[in-house]
Amino acid sequence: MSFPLxxxxxxxxxxxxxxxxxxxxxxxxxxxxxxxxVSLATLALAVTILVRFDPDGGRYQLxxxxxxxxxxxxxxxxxxxxxxxxxxxxxxxxxxxxxxxxWHDADPLETGSRRWRxxxxxxxxxxxxxxxxxxxxxATDVFLFYIFFEAMLIPMYFLIGGFGDRxxxxxxxxxxxxxxxxxxKFLLYNLVGGLIMLAAVIGLYVVxxxxxxxxxxxxxxxxxxxxxxxxxxxxxxxxxxxxxVKAPLWPxxxxxxxxxxxxxxxxxxxxxxxxxxxxxxxxxxxxxQLFPEASKWxxxxxxxxxxxxxxxxxxxxxGQRDIKRLVAYASISHFGFIIMGIFAMTSQGQSGATLYMVxxxxxxxxxxxxxxxxxxRRGSRLIADYGGVxxxxxxxxGTFLVGSLATLSLPGLAPxxxxxxxxxxxxxxxxxxGIIATFGIVLAALYTLVLYQRTMTGPxxxxxxxxxxxxxxxxxxxxxxxxxxxxxxxxxKPVTDIVNPAVKxxxxxxxxxxxxxxxxxVAK
Numbered sequence: 001m002s003f004p005l006x007x008x009x010x011x012x013x014x015x016x017x018x019x020x021x022x023x024x025x026x027x028x029x030x031x032x033x034x035x036x037x038v039s040l041a042t043l044a045l046a047v048t049i050l051v052r053f054d055p056d057g058g059r060y061q062l063x064x065x066x067x068x069x070x071x072x073x074x075x076x077x078x079x080x081x082x083x084x085x086x087x088x089x090x091x092x093x094x095x096x097x098x099x100x101x102x103w104h105d106a107d108p109l110e111t112g113s114r115r116w117r118x119x120x121x122x123x124x125x126x127x128x129x130x131x132x133x134x135x136x137x138x139a140t141d142v143f144l145f146y147i148f149f150e151a152m153l154i155p156m157y158f159l160i161g162g163f164g165d166r167x168x169x170x171x172x173x174x175x176x177x178x179x180x181x182x183x184x185k186f187l188l189y190n191l192v193g194g195l196i197m198l199a200a201v202i203g204l205y206v207v208x209x210x211x212x213x214x215x216x217x218x219x220x221x222x223x224x225x226x227x228x229x230x231x232x233x234x235x236x237x238x239x240x241x242x243x244x245v246k247a248p249l250w251p252x253x254x255x256x257x258x259x260x261x262x263x264x265x266x267x268x269x270x271x272x273x274x275x276x277x278x279x280x281x282x283x284x285x286x287x288x289q290l291f292p293e294a295s296k297w298x299x300x301x302x303x304x305x306x307x308x309x310x311x312x313x314x315x316x317x318x319g320q321r322d323i324k325r326l327v328a329y330a331s332i333s334h335f336g337f338i339i340m341g342i343f344a345m346t347s348q349g350q351s352g353a354t355l356y357m358v359x360x361x362x363x364x365x366x367x368x369x370x371x372x373x374x375x376x377r378r379g380s381r382l383i384a385d386y387g388g389v390x391x392x393x394x395x396x397x398g399t400f401l402v403g404s405l406a407t408l409s410l411p412g413l414a415p416x417x418x419x420x421x422x423x424x425x426x427x428x429x430x431x432x433x434g435i436i437a438t439f440g441i442v443l444a445a446l447y448t449l450v451l452y453q454r455t456m457t458g459p460x461x462x463x464x465x466x467x468x469x470x471x472x473x474x475x476x477x478x479x480x481x482x483x484x485x486x487x488x489x490x491x492x493k494p495v496t497d498i499v500n501p502a503v504k505x506x507x508x509x510x511x512x513x514x515x516x517x518x519x520x521x522v523a524k
Contacts, residue, residue, distance in 0.1 A: 005052070006062050006078045006138045009045040009088065013038055013095075014131035021124035028119040032103060035123035039096040042130065046092035053085045055501050060140060060214065068144075073210035078138040082502035083354050086495055087281055088137050090361045091274050095130045099123060101369045101477045102266035106163050122163050125155040129270060136278050142286065143211040146201050149242070149278060150194045156275060157187045164262045182255075182262040189255040193245035200238025204290070207231060217289050217509065229293070236294035240287050240302075246279030249339055250309040253332050260328040261381070265372020268324060272331045272368075273361035280338050280357055284350070284506055288342075292510040295343070302343045303426075303433050309336030311436070314443035318450070322381045323371050326451060327364065330407055333440050334360050334415075340437060341422035345512040349425025350503040355495055356418035359406075359488060363415050366481040367403030370396065373474050374455070377467050383451065388460030393469040397456045399478045404452050406485050408444040414488035428515045 016038030023031040053061055060079030068076045080088065106122035132152035139145035161183030164176075201211070207227055208216045219225035227235070245252045256276075260268040288295050313333030320326035334356070341353030374389070374396060375381055390397035406413040409420075419441070427434030470478065488495065507513070 004064050005045065005049060006080065007064060009042060009049060009092070010131050010135040010138060012045060012131075013042050013127040013134070016042075017124040017127035017131065020127060021120050023120050025118055025120070028107070031120040031123055032099070035127055036096060036099050038127060039092075039099055039130070042134075043092040043096060046089050046134075049080065050085055050089050050498075053080065053082070053498065055082055055498050059502070059505050063140070068141075072143075073205065073212075074143045075141050075212060076144060077141040077212060077214075078135070078144075079140045079214075080138055081505070082498040082500070083281065083284060084137045084502075086354060086358055086499055087277055088134055090277070090358050091130060091133050091137070094269065094273055094361060094365055095126065097365060097369065097477045097481065098126060098266040098269055100473060101269075101372060102126075102264055103473060105264045105266060122159070125159050125163075126266075126270065128155045129159070129275065133274055133278060137281060140213045141211050142201055142204060142213060142216075142290075145282070145286070146194075146197065149197075149246075149282070150191075152275060152278075153187055153190050153194070156271065157183050159267045159270070160186055160259050160263050163264060163267065178258075179262045182258040185255045186259045189245055189252065193242035193252070196238050197242035200235045200242075203231070203235050203238070207235070213286070213289065220292075227291075232291050232294045233297060236287060236291035236298060239291070240283065240298070243279040243282045243287065244305075244339075246282075247276060247335050247339060248279070248332060249305055249335065250312055250332065251305075253309065253313075256332060257325045257328040260331075261322055261324045263324075265324075265368050265375065268327070268372075269365045269368050272328070273364045276331075276335065277357050277361065280335065280342065280353070283339065283342050284354070288506050289509045295510055296345070296512075299343045299345065303340060303430060306336045306340035306343065307433055307437055309333060310340070310440040311336075311443070314440045314447065317447040318443060320447075321383055323375065323383055323451070323455075324368075324381055326383075326447060327368050327371065327407075330444065330447065331360070331364060333444065334364075334407075337419060337422050337437070337440070340426055340433065344422070344426040344429055345507065345510060346425035346429055346515070347500070347503055347507060348421045348428070350506060351496055351500055352418045352421025352423075352425055354499040354503065355492060356415065356422060358495055359414040359418045359485075362481055362484050362488070363403060363406035363413070366399070366478060366485060367407055369477055369481075370400045370403055373470065374400065378464060383454050386455035386461065386464060387458045388456075389464055389467060390456040391460050392465060392467050395470045395475070396467075399470065399482060400456060401452055402482050402485065404448040406489075408448045409441060412486070412489045414485045414492070416489060417492045 020031050020035045059081055063079035066076045068074045106119045132148045136148045161179050164179035248256050310333050313329045317326050317329035338353045338356045341349040406415050409415040423434050
């Protein structure tokens with residue numbers, strides 16, 4: 001029997017979470033190092049998956065299948081295609097940086113009445129989320145996916161509500177109230193989406209008789225399973241609603257700005273760069289594969305919602321006073337691009353959307369973590385409380401600039417390639433949507449450059465005059481992310497080579513081909 005690599009990659013951080021939580025309360029530093037070592041070991045397993053995956057091989061590789069709840073047709077089935085491999089690698093890559101960036105975020109306060117949860121709990125919850133996200137990317141049994149899709153809400157609830165941002169302009173009591181509100185709102189929105197999805201999962205079982213993604217797709221392809229048009233559409237809507245909440249897509253997005261604002265910067269990265277990717281990934285894996293006709297039926301409406309997300313998110317980012325809320329609304333705009341690329345139903349659009357998931361994760365992590373270092377120094381999230389930082393902390397300002405430029409998709413940095421592919425893929429089939437979406441790029445330039453100008457340039461404010469530059473630990477967090485942004489900006493081929501075969505298979509599932517060019521090339 002071959003080594004269960006996929007199971008090990010998900011189980012290792014789960015075991016690490018339990019072990020970290022069990023470290024004695026007095027040994028906070030030991031708990032931190034244990035969590036970091038476990039995350040690095042998980043990254044090593046993810047790299048092994050990346051190396052062993054053959055882009056030219058079968059659609060799902062490294063598969064495992066075991067009986068679980070036989071009476072209800074539930075199996076433990078996991079397998080990865082190129083899209084899942086890329087997102088597992090992204091998750092495993094970001095978690096060590098999240099842990100390092102949050103090294104002191106759960107330390108007890110020296111003064112004040114607020115008693116923080118044990119440091120061990122903070123890092124254990126992060127590892128727990130990592131385990132659930134990875135198994136979600138691996139699951140090819142719909143019921144197995146659903147369990148972890150919902151289960152990850154619990155540790156995220158405690159990370160938002162129990163370990164929120166300490167920088168709050170209205171004092172400790174107001175901060176606690178806002179954290180509780182953000183955590184409850186996050187949980188309720190996602191629970192409602194999950195309950196609607198549960199009804200759709202049960203409906204799928206009634207129609208198909210099992211939960212195996214591969215078996216259902218194969219049965220639909222060979223004609224042995226037929227869904228009535230109305231049934232397929234209702235089931236699609238049940239799945240899509242839950243994924244749209246997680247993604248987040250307008251108008252189901254309102255939980256994200258509150259959650260990111262009240263979280264520590266590392267947890268904010270965990271939300272938008274890791275957890276939210278499960279929603280867009282699931283649209284590709286489950287919505288398009290299980291319900292191809294319903295996906296095509298819903299495409300026009302979804303593209304309009306994605307377009308609204310792009311413009312709406314960018315417009316609101318322009319007017320934000322809070323740094324974290326600005327990044328949150330920028331992420332809503334970026335997720336609009338991702339969803340638009342998925343439902344453009346072209347190879348360029350879906351390849352760009354998958355690449356965008358990876359690049360958005362890296363760029364948002366770089367920008368938000370540097371912003372977190374900035375906020376921890378000044379003790380304020382308000383843009384107006386900064387000014388002239390580049391004169392006193394040039395390295396911090398420089399890394400903040402690169403993260404900002406990546407957010408606006410500057411050519412030469414990773415997000416540009418993915419955004420360009422999404423726009424090209426959309427324009428070839430829906431030119432009006434593609435043209436209007438470019439307005440989001442203009443707004444991105446506005447909100448990111450204004451953010452940099454107001455915080456980093458101009459006269460040095462007295463409150464930031466003694467601000468220290470990035471320390472060694474912080475440089476270890478930021479420098480690799482900056483290098484990746486530049487590398488993937490000039491050479492995205494390693495990622496596109498992995499994801500393109502999976503994209504072609506997905507397009508085949510929905511019986512879509514790329515539009516032919518209006519002007520054929522003339523052979524010489």
